Amino acid sequence: MVxxxxxxxxxxxxxFLNVGDFIIELIYINCPCEPMPPALAIYDxxxxxxxxxxxxxQANNYTEACDWAIEVIERIRxxxxxxxxxxxxxxxxxxxAKLRKALQKLPD
Incomplete structure (x- = not known):
């Protein structure tokens, strides 16, 4: 973490976040031809x-995708x-369980 x-x-x-044994990456592709929903990838x-x-x-831009990703991470925590x-x-x-424990170490 910075x-x-x-x-x-x-x-x-x-x-992305580097948290303990995990990397959590927000995948957001801003493609005007075919909208793709954001995804949250987790690498162990x-x-x-x-x-x-x-x-x-449902996200129309990067800010909304980030808001969604943060909300998901907070739910896991x-x-x-x-x-x-x-x-x-x-x-x-x-x-x-290991992911949850790693995320719970993040400061509020």
Whole structure:
């Protein structure tokens, strides 16, 4: 994390967060020809696995996409139901618990 910058501002500026064993990346493509909803990708560095939040967000611009991503991260931190999936189906509960614990270490 960038010193002196909160995690929300870092996500807005950089488009990703490096949190413990995870990299969380907001994927937003501003394509005028075919609108694509934003996605939140999660890379587990320790296990070399990719996951994603399985939600379709409605966002018309990068600011709205960031707002959605921040809201999802905050829901994960609060232990609310957020569907996280990998290539083979739902993310293992141990991975979700480890992600939640890492996110809960972020300052409010």
């Amino acid at each position: 010193v002196g910058v909160g995690w929300r501002e870092e996500l807005r500026k950089e488009g 560095k320790k296990n070399d696995e990719w996951y994603r939040v399985d939600e379709t967000a 609060r232990d609310e139901e957020v569907k996280i999936v990998g290539l083979d189906g739902p993310a293992p509960p141990k991975v979700v």
